[in-house]
Amino acid sequence: MTTAPIALAGQELSADLDADALSRLVGLVDHDAANDPFPVIGMDAVVFVCGNATQTAHYFQSAWGMDLVAYSGPEVGNRDHTAYVLTSGSARFVIQGGVAPDSPLLDEHRRHGDGVVDLAMEVTDVDRCIVHARGQGAHILVEPHDRTDEFGTVRMAAIATYGHTRHTLVDRSRYTGPYLPGYVARRSSFVRRPGAPSRLFQALDHAVGNVELGRMNEWVHFYNKVMGFVNMAEFVGDDIATEYSALMSKVVANGNHRVKFPLNEPAVGKRKSQIDEYLEFYTEPGCQHLAQATGDILAAVDALRAEGVEFLSTPDSYYDDPVLRERIGHVRVPVAELKKRAILVDRDEDGYLLQIFTKPLGDRPTIFFELIERHGSLGFGKGNFKALFESIEREQAARGNL
Numbered sequence: 309m310t311t312a313p314i315a316l317a318g319q320e321l322s323a324d325l326d327a328d329a330l331s332r333l334v335g336l337v338d339h340d341a342a343n344d345p346f347p348v349i350g351m352d353a354v355v356f357v358c359g360n361a362t363q364t365a366h367y368f369q370s371a372w373g374m375d376l377v378a379y380s381g382p383e384v385g386n387r388d389h390t391a392y393v394l395t396s397g398s399a400r401f402v403i404q405g406g407v408a409p410d411s412p413l414l415d416e417h418r419r420h421g422d423g424v425v426d427l428a429m430e431v432t433d434v435d436r437c438i439v440h441a442r443g444q445g446a447h448i449l450v451e452p453h454d455r456t457d458e459f460g461t462v463r464m465a466a467i468a469t470y471g472h473t474r475h476t477l478v479d480r481s482r483y484t485g486p487y488l489p490g491y492v493a494r495r496s497s498f499v500r501r502p503g504a505p506s507r508l509f510q511a512l513d514h515a516v517g518n519v520e521l522g523r524m525n526e527w528v529h530f531y532n533k534v535m536g537f538v539n540m541a542e543f544v545g546d547d548i549a550t551e552y553s554a555l556m557s558k559v560v561a562n563g564n565h566r567v568k569f570p571l572n573e574p575a576v577g578k579r580k581s582q583i584d585e586y587l588e589f590y591t592e593p594g595c596q597h598l599a600q601a602t603g604d605i606l607a608a609v610d611a612l613r614a615e616g617v618e619f620l621s622t623p624d625s626y627y628d629d630p631v632l633r634e635r636i637g638h639v640r641v642p643v644a645e646l647k648k649r650a651i652l653v654d655r656d657e658d659g660y661l662l663q664i665f666t667k668p669l670g671d672r673p674t675i676f677f678e679l680i681e682r683h684g685s686l687g688f689g690k691g692n693f694k695a696l697f698e699s700i701e702r703e704q705a706a707r708g709n710l
C-alpha cells in the first residue's frame with residue numbers, strides 16, 4: 309500500500325506538533341488518502357453549547373490550561389449568542405451560549421444541559437465529501453457554501469449524526485483568520501499559576517457517542533458508508549459488563565486513525581447502565597466523553613487536581629491485583645505513582661497506555677473528559693473497562709440513578 313505523508317491540520321502546524329509527535333500522541337497508522345472517498349485531515353473543532361459560556365470559557369482556561377484565541381458575540385455583531393474559541397495544542401473547543409432570549413441555543417441547552425453539538429472535521433474537499441455522503445443516504449443539514457471575510461474564504465457544509473449532533477466539514481485551506489468569519493481574535497488577561505505546565509493536553513484523541521439501544525451497528529454502518537471510516541475495535545458481552553450493568557461499544561476511525569469515534573449502546577443488565585443514565589439526562593443520543601491526548605498524564609492530573617477538577621476514584625485493590633501487575637509489565641513510572649493519582653494502565657500487543665476519567669463536567673451526569681497518554685497502544689483501555697464502570701456505578705448510585 310502506498311502511504312501518503314500525514315497531512316497536519318492548520319491547528320497542528322501552529323501548535324508545534326510534527327507528524328511523529330502527533331502520531332505517537334494519538335496512535336496513527338499508514339493510510340492511502342488518494343483512494344479515500346471522504347478524506348479527513350483531522351478534527352477542526354469540538355463545539356459545545358453551555359448554560360454560561362463566559363464562565364465555562366474561564367474554566368477551560370483556568371483548570372484545563374487552554375488559551376483563548378477568538379470570540380464572537382454582540383460586540384462583533386452576533387446578537388444571538390456568545391462563542392469563545394479555546395485551544396490546547398491542536399485541540400480546539402468552541403464554547404457557545406445563548407444571549408438573545410429567543411436564541412435557539414437556549415432551547416438546545418434546555419433539552420441537553422451542557423454538551424457537544426458539533427464534532428467538526430477539517431477536510432480537503434467539502435464538495436467531494438458531501439457528494440459521497442449524499443450518495444450514501446446521509447442527511448445534509450447545511451449545503452456546501454463559502455464564508456468570506458478579510459482573512460479569506462472557508463468552504464463549509466454539515467452532516468447530521470446521532471441525536472442532534474452534527475459534523476460540520478470545513479476546508480480552511482484559503483483562510484488565515486483566527487477561527488471562522490464572524491469571529492475576532494481575542495486574548496485573555498488570565499495568567500497561569502507559577503510552575504503550572506504550559507499545556508496539559510496536546511490533541512483530541514477520540515470522541516465517544518452514546519446511541520440508542522439496539523442502534524449501535526446502524527451508526528457504525530453510517531460511518532462506514534457515509535465517511536468511509538474503518539472499524540477499529542469492538543467490545544461486547546463480558547468485556548464490559550459489571551455485576552449490574554453492561555454496554556456494547558464499537559470504534560470507527562478515518563483511514564489514518566486521526567479521527568476516532570467509539571460508539572456505545574446500553575446492554576441489558578440487572579440495573580440501569582451508565583449509557584441509560586446518559587440518554588435519560590441528555591434526553592437523546594449525544595457525545596459521552598472526549599479523550600485528550602497528553603504527553604505527561606501525571607503532571608496534567610496534578611495540575612488539574614490543584615485547580616479542583618475531580619476524577620473518578622480507583623480502589624487500591626486495582627493496583628494491588630497481581631494479575632494486573634503481571635499484565636502491566638514495565639511502565640515509565642512506578643505503579644505507586646499511578647496509584648497515588650488513580651491513573652489506570654492498560655497494555656495490549658502494541659504497547660501500553662495510561663488513562664484517567666473525570667466526573668461529569670456539568671450539572672447533568674452526561675459529558676466527561678478522559679486524559680490518555682499512549683505508549684504504542686492503539687487501544688482504548690479495554691482492560692480497565694470493568695474498573696472504570698464500577699467506579700461510574702458508585703457515582704451513579706450516589707446520584708440515585710443506579
Ligand code: FE2
Pocket residue numbers: 514516597599678688
Ligand atoms: Fe475513551
